[in-house]
Amino acid sequence: MSMNIPFILLQCATFFYLISTAGYFCYLFYQKDRIQQTALGAVGIGAVVHLFAIVLQSAALGGLPIYTLGQSLSMAGLSLAAMFLYVQYRFHLKILGVYATAMITVLMLASIFLPEATQAPDKIYKGIFFFGHIILIFTGESMLALACGAGILYLLQEQGIKGKSPGFFFKRLPSLDFLDAVSYTCITTGFALLTFGLVTGFIYARSVWGSFWRWDVKEVFSLGAWLVYAVLLHLRLYSGWRGRNSAIMSVIGFIILIFTFLGVNSFLGGHHQGFTQ
Amino acid sequence: MPKIILIGASHKTAPVELREKLAFSQEEIETALEFIKQDSGIKEGLVFSTCNRLEFLYIPGNGVLEDKDRIDAVMQFISKLKKLPVSEFKSSLYIHRDDDAVRHLFCVAASLDSMVVGEPQILGQVKKAYKTAARVGVTGVLLNRLMHKSFSVAKRVRKQTGIGDNAVSISYAAIELAHKIFADLATKSVMLIGAGEMAELAVEHLMTHQVKDIVVVNRTFKNALELARKFNGQAVQYEERESALADVDIIISSTGATDYVLTRDQVKGIMKKRQNNTLFFIDIAVPRDIDPRINKISNAYVYDIDDLRNIVETNMSRREQETVRAQRFVEEALLAFRRWLDELAVVPTIKAINRKMTDIVNLECEKTLAGLPHLSKDDTESIRRMTRAIASRAIHDPILFLRNTGDHRDDSFYLNVARQLFNLDIPDHNY
DSSP states (O other): OTTHHHHHHHHHHHHHHHHHHHHHHHHHHHOOHHHHHHHHHHHHHHHHHHHHHHHHHHHHHTSOSOSSHHHHHHHHHHHHHHHHHHHHHHHOOTTHHHHHHHHHHHHHHHHHHSOOOOOOOOTTSOSHHHHHHHHHHHHHHHHHHHHHHHHHHHHHHHHHHHTTOOOHHHHHSOOHHHHHHHHHHHHHHHHHHHHHHHHHHHHHHHHHHSOSOOOOHHHHHHHHHHHHHHHHHHHHHHHOOOTHHHHHHHHHHHHHHHIIIIIHHHHTOOTTGGGGO | OOOOEEEEEETTTSOHHHHHHHOOOHHHHHHHHHHHHHOTTEEEEEEEEETTEEEEEEEEOSOOOSSTTOHHHHHHHHHHHHTOOHHHHHTTOEEEEHHHHHHHHHHHHTTSSSSSTTOTHHHHHHHHHHHHHHHHTOOOHHHHHHHHHHHHHHHHHHHHSOTTTSOOSHHHHHHHHHHHHOSOGGGOEEEEESOOHHHHHHHHHHHTTOOSEEEEEESSHHHHHHHHHHHTOEEEEGGGHHHHGGGOSEEEEOOOOSSOSBOHHHHHHHHHHTTTOOEEEEEOOSSOSBOGGGGGSTTEEEEEHHHHHHHHHHHHHHHHHHHHHHHHHHHHHHHHHHHHHHHTSHHHHHHHHHHHHHHHHHHHHHHHHHTOTTSOHHHHHHHHHHHHHHHHHHTHHHHHHHHSOOTTSOHHHHHHHHHHHTTOOOOOOOO
């Protein structure tokens, strides 16, 4: 029975995320600050409950709960919620909540309704480097997810202005410069976290399998995504790639990341397999 | 029944030359309030002046003066203070009475009567006028109620309609676009090509938003210098305009040139130099100055006069729909105020006091009698008579006082007090 408490907490957290998603969509249409504040509060409460659930799960498993796809999705949901709260605190880009909460809710619903595969925790999935690898990769990818969100908002706003028909989004979205700045900050932060995440992953791989790089499919795709962001940052710094191109790249980069997270294991296999089945 | 009079002139009735002459400074407003205070025919009043309107709102007393509504007196006062013959402004004045005056006030406060409908400053100005009048001591029960009603209806219109949302002038639309392109206009520079009147106007608008620098380009360098001095900016030779693009962010063009002043290739070349930082072109010239193909370049946005006009027109039609809703709010508030005013008369107040006392007496009497079943029918009847007599004797003097309306007494004040003492007002809608 004790295993059920975290699950109930996860359902509670999902419930709060659902409320905040509904709130943010109302905010999108009615633009009332009180709705937005309530929705933000719901994300906050959801994240705290969620964190508590994951701490309980970790205590029960003796390691981070990322052994099944459901657990991984839940972990991704929590890190996205945490990063969203951080970005919100820093930039007050309220409308980003529509994107972030919707994504968190989808992750959580998938996580809850996926059949729970009981898999014995492997003792090799422990240690400081493994822990660091997981935390850094998840937070980094969350930041890049938010960068993609800001990029989508940029593209929506830009389309209206460029097309000379300011419509539904014109009033509701902030300026292009601001969206670009948020997206850029998310990319640089996410990229840094991702880089350290990959490095700790290599170190961990070396300690467990004896080599840094083993041509695992997931490794290859991760490096591919990392390269996309590296190129994007390089172009931005040296050729002034900003605005629309940067926004499109942030969306493409994130699509590759999603594929790396979900698709690779489903279609291609590899030693990361256990995490997402 | 007290009268409410509103005399005024606004952008709808008076040309700007006259409005300039009529505008009251703060001291003049206080002089006018002093006049209202001294005038025995006016009980309450306030004066409201902005660059687009001058309005006197007041309640005349039930005096025996010949000029009962004091309209001539007010016009004489304006004429004397502003040293203008009455004939010069009389035809531009509007005079509203009672419901029309209240409706007009509500529309003004809600910014439905403004030159730019929905502009937000007007409510603050109305509030200030009320505060000044209250300080001088020329407001009373009626104006207090009326003004607070106008604030609440203005707030309701602001909150529940989209009337203040859409840009309805070309320069305002352009600035709104600039705000949606750049995060902070204070860090951006503006380049002005050509020295037309339209361009000057646009820059003046932008200046109120505090841009960083202003660069002026003109074929005649002398004119550029002059304009640059006016805006505290710098002048640049016409031939240098292309390289000057590297350091500015917003370009407003209004030359009389028949050909494009800036072409796509020129801008494309400069974009590299400026690290693809955004450029926003506002082309208000006809024929156009800015090559429209520049809009195809990444991070460059071109709006010509037609594009801006299109935006304004869409916003206009949206605003008109909202105005209909706003007017409904005004009518609702007017009805509520009218109801309050009607109740404030002597007869309804006396009736209401009577009704209240009778109700209380009947209720208490029946409650007691129900516990005394041994009394005979005659006994109960005399007890009922006695309680009714007590009630009518108790309110006899207050009612006599209310009925006896004196010449120099502010009836509405005492009526209001009476209604409050007996708690007679039906709770008003709170917007």
